[in-house]
Amino acid sequence: MSIAIDIRNVSVTLKGKEILKNINFSLEEGKFLGIVGPNGGGKTTLMKIILGLIPPTSGSVAVFGSPPEALLHGNGIFGYLPQHQNIDPNFPSTALGIVLMGRFRKAGFLRWPGKRDREIALECMSMMGIEGVRDMQYSQLSGGQQQRVSIARTLAGEPKILILDEPSTGIDVVGQEDFYHLLKGLQRKMHLTILMVSHDIGTVTTYVDEISCLNINLYYHGNPLGALTDKVTTSLYGKNFDLLMHTDVCDKCERLRP
Amino acid sequence: MMPEVFGSPFMQKAFLAGILVSILTGLISVFIVLRKMSFIGAGISHAAFGGIAIGFFTGMNPLVTAILYSILVAIGIESTGRKGKISEDASIGIFYSVSMALGIALLSLSKSYNVDLFGYLFGNILAISRTDILLTVITFVVVSGFILMFLKELFLSTYNEELAKVDGVPVVLLNTFFLIALAVSIVISIRIVGIILVSALLVIPGATARLFAKGLISMLVLSCLTGVASVIFGLLISYQYDIAPGACIVLVSALIFFFSVAAKKKR
Numbered sequence: 001m002s003i004a005i006d007i008r009n010v011s012v013t014l015k016g017k018e019i020l021k022n023i024n025f026s027l028e029e030g031k032f033l034g035i036v037g038p039n040g041g042g043k044t045t046l047m048k049i050i051l052g053l054i055p056p057t058s059g060s061v062a063v064f065g066s067p068p069e070a071l072l073h074g075n076g077i078f079g080y081l082p083q084h085q086n087i088d089p090n091f092p093s094t095a096l097g098i099v100l101m102g103r104f105r106k107a108g109f110l111r112w113p114g115k116r117d118r119e120i121a122l123e124c125m126s127m128m129g130i131e132g133v134r135d136m137q138y139s140q141l142s143g144g145q146q147q148r149v150s151i152a153r154t155l156a157g158e159p160k161i162l163i164l165d166e167p168s169t170g171i172d173v174v175g176q177e178d179f180y181h182l183l184k185g186l187q188r189k190m191h192l193t194i195l196m197v198s199h200d201i202g203t204v205t206t207y208v209d210e211i212s213c214l215n216i217n218l219y220y221h222g223n224p225l226g227a228l229t230d231k232v233t234t235s236l237y238g239k240n241f242d243l244l245m246h247t248d249v250c251d252k253c254e255r256l257r258p
Numbered sequence: 259m260m261p262e263v264f265g266s267p268f269m270q271k272a273f274l275a276g277i278l279v280s281i282l283t284g285l286i287s288v289f290i291v292l293r294k295m296s297f298i299g300a301g302i303s304h305a306a307f308g309g310i311a312i313g314f315f316t317g318m319n320p321l322v323t324a325i326l327y328s329i330l331v332a333i334g335i336e337s338t339g340r341k342g343k344i345s346e347d348a349s350i351g352i353f354y355s356v357s358m359a360l361g362i363a364l365l366s367l368s369k370s371y372n373v374d375l376f377g378y379l380f381g382n383i384l385a386i387s388r389t390d391i392l393l394t395v396i397t398f399v400v401v402s403g404f405i406l407m408f409l410k411e412l413f414l415s416t417y418n419e420e421l422a423k424v425d426g427v428p429v430v431l432l433n434t435f436f437l438i439a440l441a442v443s444i445v446i447s448i449r450i451v452g453i454i455l456v457s458a459l460l461v462i463p464g465a466t467a468r469l470f471a472k473g474l475i476s477m478l479v480l481s482c483l484t485g486v487a488s489v490i491f492g493l494l495i496s497y498q499y500d501i502a503p504g505a506c507i508v509l510v511s512a513l514i515f516f517f518s519v520a521a522k523k524k525r
């Protein structure tokens with residue numbers, strides 16, 4: 001297994017404020033990593049550093065051995081899902097139109113996606129279970145459907161690494177479980193390395209291979225079960241914190257039971 | 259009435275310039291509406307007044323000085339907004355009021371106060387010169403060429419800027435070019451509808467198109483059609499009833515918009 005992401009002594013200071021402090025970890029190819037922590041804990045900043053959108057103040061990042069800024073200009077190995085609230089819910093496009101945007105880079109300058117791109121886009125839509133809404137307006141879809149359309153768009157670019165920023169917002173709790181199952185399936189089927197930012201430590205631990213607990217410092221990195229100690233959760237969320245564990249027992253069945 | 263309208267050379271020039279400008283602003287309007295940039299548009303058009311006054315003061319072609327000045331203001335607004343010390347709306351407010359003050363000061367200093375001030379404020383499509391036509395054609399070719407060439411990249415960065423960056427689009431450069439295109443198009447449109455009314459051409463066609471568009475391409479087409487229809491009917495009404503052409507164009511576009519909203523509600 002090769003190392004997909006390698007982070008060495010990364011610190012970020014913005015306007016005299018410490019955002020990230022001496023972060024070290026690496027992630028093997030094909031693994032599913034959850035980055036959890038409170039708002040303002042530096043999750044999004046770390047993600048942007050890995051994507052090459054901002055440089056670290058000190059330290060280094062390597063993605064498959066290259067600095068991430070260099071990868072921006074290449075063929076593209078990242079599939080990036082921005083936070084749901086940063087996408088205009090009324091963007092004028094059909095669902096298929098959104099997914100086809102994921103093929104723009106592969107189509108190249110001055111060229112529009114062709115027949116083959118369309119086939120790939122539809123394949124990605126069927127993987128996400130949304131081929132039925134392909135010709136519907138994006139604005140008419142539910143939050144969960146919009147999120148699936150967005151993931152289909154990132155998949156259409158044939159990425160090696162999927163980076164998802166709070167992908168479960170806008171999806172109801174029951175839908176969230178299905179959604180994480182779907183991601184888990186994608187990881188196996190397409191040998192994707194997945195990096196998912198979430199504030200929800202309870203749900204995430206059930207699905208990821210590794211977890212990073214981030215609150216300026218990296219308090220924990222490794223097996224998800226090891227993250228659920230009092231010491232780690234207190235450094236992330238403080239003392240008054242209730243942990244809601246999600247297990248393999250189906251929520252829906254439990255609720256329907258008389 | 260019809261043959262007479264199209265027979266007179268000044269009306270021919272008015273139609274030619276008007277249609278070119280409405281296609282141009284129709285294209286730009288889509289991005290103004292989707293990126294919520296209408297206040298920047300209004301700010302740049304008012305700031306252009308300062309640039310026009312510089313032209314009168316120095317004896318250079320006022321359209322040329324206005325284009326250069328507006329580009330500087332557009333980049334100024336954008337870069338102060340990006341640095342984040344002053345909010346973008348405050349920065350627009352400062353730039354445009356100061357530019358208008360500069361314009362008024364320079365015009366009072368200019369000996370020739372008999373300039374067509376009213377024409378710049380409210381448009382004077384019927385007094386368009388050969389140079390104006392030439393500048394309009396050049397702007398039309400360059401700006402619409404830019405937009406069509408980078409359509410995919412503009413779509414992607416309108417959808418989400420960071421996503422576009424990750425997908426290899428040089429977003430900062432693209433945004434700068436877009437602002438330059440916006441500034442130049444605004445100045446060219448000032449000859450048609452004037453400083454005060456140019457915002458209408460930047461917002462109404464895109465807002466109308468958005469009501470019905472199924473996708474971005476159809477939004478671009480509908481937006482241009484709204485603009486072109488407004489110019490043609492606006493000019494005809496202006497000629498027939500002897501009303502200021504800029505105002506007619508804007509009022510027609512507003513009518514199209516309100517009827518579209520009503521039609522959309524009915525469905």
